[in-house]
Amino acid sequence: MSGDEVCRASAVALTGLHGTAVTVEAAVSQQLPGMTIIGLPDAALAEAKLRVRTATSQAGIALTNRFLTVNLSPAALPKHGAGFDLAIALAALAASRRLPATHLPHIAHLGELSLGGELRRPAGLLSAVVAAQRLGFQRVMVPAACGAEAALVPDIEVIAVGTLAEAVAWYREGCPPHRIVTPAAPRDRAVSGSGPDGAAAAHLGDISEIIGQADAVQALVIAAAGRHHLSLVGPPGAGKTLLATRLPTLLPELTDAEALEVSSIASLGGRPLTELVRRPPLESPHHTASAAAIIGVGTGNIVRPGAVTRAHHGVLLMDEAPEFPRAVLDALRQPLETGTVEIHRSQIRTTLPARVQLVLAANPCPCGNAGSPDTALECRCTPSARVKYQHRVSGPLADRIDLRLALHRVSRVHRADPEHGPPSSATLQRSVRRARARAADRLRGTPWRVNAEVPGRWLRAPGQQLSRADTAVLDGALARGSLTLRGYDRALRVAWTIADLAGRERPRRDDIAQALVLRNGVGT
Known part of the structure; x- marks a missing residue:
């Protein structure tokens, strides 16, 4: 040359x-x-x-x-x-x-x-x-x-x-072949697993550690099986954070495509990887985090993913949700609907993935004691203070929550029964995998894999539409105005998940009623 x-x-x-x-x-x-x-x-x-x-x-x-x-x-x-x-x-x-x-x-x-x-x-x-x-x-x-x-x-x-x-x-030397080969990542690890992500899963603990909240654990299984959003409201010490952090231990391992995507996001943080991230991530930002920290930001020509992107294919826990600025919480509405975050700045425009399972944990009032049966812990907040505190989570965001649990403190400690103890995360994860397999088989040929992704038009299509006798309780709530059309569709998705966990082909009337009760808030 x-x-x-x-x-x-x-x-x-x-x-x-x-x-x-x-x-x-x-x-x-x-x-x-x-x-x-x-x-x-x-x-x-x-x-x-x-x-x-x-x-x-x-x-x-x-x-x-x-x-x-x-x-x-x-x-x-x-x-x-x-x-x-x-x-x-x-x-x-x-x-x-x-x-x-x-x-x-x-x-x-x-x-x-x-x-x-x-x-x-x-x-x-x-x-x-x-x-x-x-x-x-x-x-x-x-x-x-x-x-x-x-x-x-x-x-x-x-x-x-x-x-x-x-x-x-x-x-x-003429560009000789030089190939780096790594062994395939094991696909049959237990929940606690091995390797970097297995160690992280072990650090999250096991759901069998939760005492006296059997109904809440069952609701977690439903949330994990359908990838439904979840709200936990209760006084301090009721186990809200403990339950929320155990949710990732119920989720199945990521597929190859999901693992590569999650690992790519992790690599943006500068941490070198030796194997793909196989466990769903958990992000739990502090309530002082800004909207940029949660959603992501573009500074100059650099894009920095936020917590909602780092939790892609995993769980985003907003602990003490009412303490977050309302603008931060409302910024989650669009990612929850589309599964993506749009970053628009003067020099850059890009789309980041944000398909997460949202968990909101909150106290019932500023002091946390509203509804407590113990007179020594009687709530001293004014009615207006309680209403203002609860309204920090806006109606449009609350309408996107599928399951709402009202937790109470455990009143007595049950002695461990070695033969009939609480189920472990590995046991419940197998039920979640079976339910997701049923949903995936039903959704074969569509772009959706779990019930939470299914749009309302598919639920109301001739092949999947349920009879009026089965949906009567939902139809009545919609007619009274106590349920929005979005809430109607979300309750149907939860009903399909309940049916999948029970091994039924289609939801029954009682499945739909249970889904509506879970959506309206059930005490445990």
Whole structure:
């Protein structure tokens, strides 16, 4: 090639979880030695010219002594981070006639350079590899330290190199095959499991630890089987938080596609992964969290997922829900309906996944003692204070809650019965898996997998529509105005879940009545 030829290498720019292919172009011009990077780089990316020059010199592969211009195309797309260092260095070396440029455009390069020439993991590596695979790349070059993480993505060849010198040597040797292979993740672990996510599941404990709340546990099973939203209201010490944190232990393991998606979200936080996250995540933000922390935010050209995205395919627990600002709670309404979060800013626009199971936990009043039978704990809040406290959760958000439980403190401790003790999380999880399998079989050929996703038009279609005799209790509540049409559909979904748990083909009248009672709030 001629000394003035433009050399190109490929990289991936992330906007949230969405990736865009970036072509790194490098060309030499007859000017004093120097280097510039154009194409809307941020400050960290603009500093790559200093890292690249020092790293190539330390590796003994000095750049040309003329002026290097590096362009990141498409030029109108803002780019951020140090993950472009490897592509910039290889394109610059190719333009300096230090390595062949033939294969550079066909491989996605992801890696940050140290001054000594070592390669480091960029933030969001797994997400970038997933994006590269979807963009059509068949090979990706990553730092050796995170080769196993990149190999979690199927159908893409991983080239793991520890230093810039190793990357240059690989190209000079004619790009020999170099595949990182990891063993398949086990799919039959118990709830407590092993590995990173198994340890997290074990940390959540077991539902058998809950004493004296059998009805609440059964409601949790219904919520887990249909992925229904849940509200827990009760005084301090009734076990609201304990019940809510045990809900993830009842959920089945994630499918391969779900695990890859959840793992990609986890990788954005900078934590390296050695295996896919198989357990549904649990996010429990503090009530002082802002709307940006819960929903996500775009600052400049960087998207930071919020708690509702980090809880994707898992549980979002809003403990002490009335203490959250009302605007924060109401911001959840759109994600609960669509399963996504739209981030719109002046420079960026992207969509983040947010298909979560919401759990609201709250006290009945500011002091927490409303309804207590113990006169020593009599509530001293005024009626207006109670109403104001309860209305901090708006009506539109409350209408999206499928199951509402009013909890009371346990009045006596039952002695453990070794033969007929409370069921464990593993036992109840098997019931949840069977119920979900029935729902998935019924929903085969549709885009939905659990009852909570089914729209009202499908529930009222000729093949699934229930008789008027069965739905009479719902029809009456709708006619009286005590139930909205959204609530009508949500109660039907819960009834289908109850039928699935019981092994019935269709909900019966008593299933629908139970679903309505659970929706209107049942005491335990």
